[in-house]
Amino acid sequence: MTFLKQFFNFYINSSIHVALAVYGLTYITLVEYDIQYDEDILYFVFYATITGYNFVKYFGIAKFHHRSLARWLKVIQIFSLISFVLMGYYGLKLPSLMLVYIVIFGGITFFYAIPFLPKRIFIDKQNNLRSIGGLKVYVIAAVWTGVTVFLPLLSHELPISADVLITGVQRYIFVILLMLPFEIRDLKFDNLKLSTIPQKIGVKQTKIIGVALILSVFLLEFFKDEITVNGIIVLLVVLLVTLLFLLYSKIEQNKYYSSFWVEGLPILWLIILLAFN
Numbered sequence: 001m002t003f004l005k006q007f008f009n010f011y012i013n014s015s016i017h018v019a020l021a022v023y024g025l026t027y028i029t030l031v032e033y034d035i036q037y038d039e040d041i042l043y044f045v046f047y048a049t050i051t052g053y054n055f056v057k058y059f060g061i062a063k064f065h066h067r068s069l070a071r072w073l074k075v076i077q078i079f080s081l082i083s084f085v086l087m088g089y090y091g092l093k094l095p096s097l098m099l100v101y102i103v104i105f106g107g108i109t110f111f112y113a114i115p116f117l118p119k120r121i122f123i124d125k126q127n128n129l130r131s132i133g134g135l136k137v138y139v140i141a142a143v144w145t146g147v148t149v150f151l152p153l154l155s156h157e158l159p160i161s162a163d164v165l166i167t168g169v170q171r172y173i174f175v176i177l178l179m180l181p182f183e184i185r186d187l188k189f190d191n192l193k194l195s196t197i198p199q200k201i202g203v204k205q206t207k208i209i210g211v212a213l214i215l216s217v218f219l220l221e222f223f224k225d226e227i228t229v230n231g232i233i234v235l236l237v238v239l240l241v242t243l244l245f246l247l248y249s250k251i252e253q254n255k256y257y258s259s260f261w262v263e264g265l266p267i268l269w270l271i272i273l274l275a276f277n
Contacts, residue, residue: 012259014076015057019049021263024270025148025171031273032167032231033153041152044090048147050083052106098155105143105151137183137197141175163224170217177217177242178265180210181249181258188251203251210246214239230276238269 011017023046030038054076091102149168150160158164183196184203198206218239221232245262 010072010075012256013072014079015050015053017260018053018263019046021266022046022049022144022148024266025144026152027270028266028273029149029152029167031270031277033158033164035152035156035158038152038155040090040093041155044087044094045147045151047083047087047090048102048106051080051087054080054083095155095157098151101146101151101154105146108139108143137176137179140179141172144175145172161225163226166220166224170220173213173217174242177210177213177246178262180206180246181253181262184249184251185253185258203249207246207249211243214243214246234269234273234276237272238265241265241268 023042026042026045027037030036030042058073058076058080091099094102145168149164149171153160153164180197183198184206186196187198187203197209201209218235221227221235242265245257245265249257249262
């Protein structure tokens with residue numbers, strides 16, 4: 001049991017779970033737009049997510065404790081390095097034009113963790129995008145949307161149609177929805193100046209807005225030119241499950257409520273979608 005617990009904690013802490021979530025959303029895009037399974041783009045996204053998230057999460061720790069890193073952090077660093085190499089391998093197999101988009105998303109991730117702007121803009125001494133009040137959730141949602149919707153479609157040279165733009169808006173809102181339980185959980189930890197959504201309007205109002213966002217994602221589906229009954233059913237099921245997790249979110253959460261169950265919703269979405277296709 002101890003080994004299984006350690007393995008599970010490594011699975012969460014090394015960002016494998018969140019990488020599978022991003023992988024799942026990218027795969028969903030391929031399925032929805034009738035694109036064959038693309039190993040190169042999916043594996044690139046998977047390893048890039050591990051690399052990016054671990055860089056953001058552990059940059060500060062490694063910077064100040066590089067000579068006395070805990071064993072678990074050293075293992076994650078090695079794992080991240082391997083993921084970085086694999087990210088590069090699959091990235092080089094993508095169309096050359098994709099490198100431009102990859103550099104853009106990579107740059108956002110880099111500046112999300114690295115100090116680069118004047119201190120007066122920030123709420124603390126981190127001096128990075130992550131510490132700009134109220135910006136965090138929107139930056140993450142934008143990157144996830146770009147990587148999981150537009151990157152795979154542009155890689156296959158599909159035009160950015162009205163349907164694609166609607167999908168992009170839906171995905172952006174969905175990622176924000178996934179982050180709301182995290183922000184509710186972190187109310188007791190976050191700096192008050194961080195201006196997260198629950199900090200600004202409270203937990204109850206955050207849930208009300210979340211319900212409205214869920215409804216908007218569902219209604220937007222009917223504005224697409226190409227819709228299917230199966231697609232609507234799958235989306236409805238996923239949104240209902242998301243709604244339940246949002247409504248039951250609270251400040252005092254189980255350790256894995258958000259980091260495993262909520263973050264795993266894109267994986268559930270992919271499983272249901274594949275079962276219906």
